[in-house]
Amino acid sequence: DAGVTQSPTHLIKTRGQHVTLRCSPISGHKSVSWYQQVLGQGPQFIFQYYEKEERGRGNFPDRFSARQFPNYSSELNVNALLLGDSALYLCASSGTGGESHGYTFGSGTRLTVV
Amino acid sequence: AQSVAQPEDQVNVAEGNPLTVKCTYSVSGNPYLFWYVQYPNRGLQFLLKYITGDNLVKGSYGFEAEFNKSQTSFHLKKPSALVSDSALYFCAVRDSLGSGNTGKLIFGQGTTLQVKP
Numbered sequence: 001d002a003g004v005t006q007s008p009t010h011l012i013k014t015r016g017q018h019v020t021l022r023c024s025p026i027s028g029h030k031s032v033s034w035y036q037q038v039l040g041q042g043p044q045f046i047f048q049y050y051e052k053e054e055r056g057r058g059n060f061p062d063r064f065s066a067r068q069f070p071n072y073s074s075e076l077n078v079n080a081l082l083l084g085d086s087a088l089y090l091c092a093s094s095g096t097g098g099e100s101h102g103y104t105f106g107s108g109t110r111l112t113v114v
Numbered sequence: 115a116q117s118v119a120q121p122e123d124q125v126n127v128a129e130g131n132p133l134t135v136k137c138t139y140s141v142s143g144n145p146y147l148f149w150y151v152q153y154p155n156r157g158l159q160f161l162l163k164y165i166t167g168d169n170l171v172k173g174s175y176g177f178e179a180e181f182n183k184s185q186t187s188f189h190l191k192k193p194s195a196l197v198s199d200s201a202l203y204f205c206a207v208r209d210s211l212g213s214g215n216t217g218k219l220i221f222g223q224g225t226t227l228q229v230k231p
Contacts, residue, residue: 004157006157031217033217033218033219035219041223041224042204042206042221042222042223042224043158043204043219043221044221045218045219045220048217048218055217056217056218058218090157090158092158092219094217102148102160102163103148103160103219104160105150105157105158105159105160106157107156107157108156108157110155
């Protein structure tokens, strides 16, 4: 059974560009969350989606957006990239709305903005 | 607001010795607590969780954690450390259930565990 898959694994972008990161949750999981992990810090919550609806949004600017598709996969989009957006972006899936279950994380996408 | 603190940036222990990685939390209501481990250039791997029940929770790879409500702590422990346990460890708390809550995880800053042969 495949785990949470994220693509691409690594990405280099220039300031001002746009980026799209992709996530496929564990089969049967309907909830997907996105986190940003800057080097030396703990992951910070960006978005959570459940059944294609946004359930929560962290303290991130409007340059960050996301969506969830009918097959429960998800995309995270970041516009007008800044150097400070360089980070490991993690996707996590959970079996329900996340009520009492652990979250399974993907290996992440390492984004470098130059 | 919910928060998690990991007071030690790094913990050093000799192989074969017991290890403890500390975590304290601040939540309203009952806490849902988690420990994750991260190896270099990898995502987070789930170790264990406390939702309710016994205060001593057993998890993966021989790790366990003790929930202490009076001290608002959830320390990670292992009786005998291995060199392969060397990694970055994160404690996290989930928003308690309730109207409008998203179920997001709030992470501590992380503790680097170094196990020396």
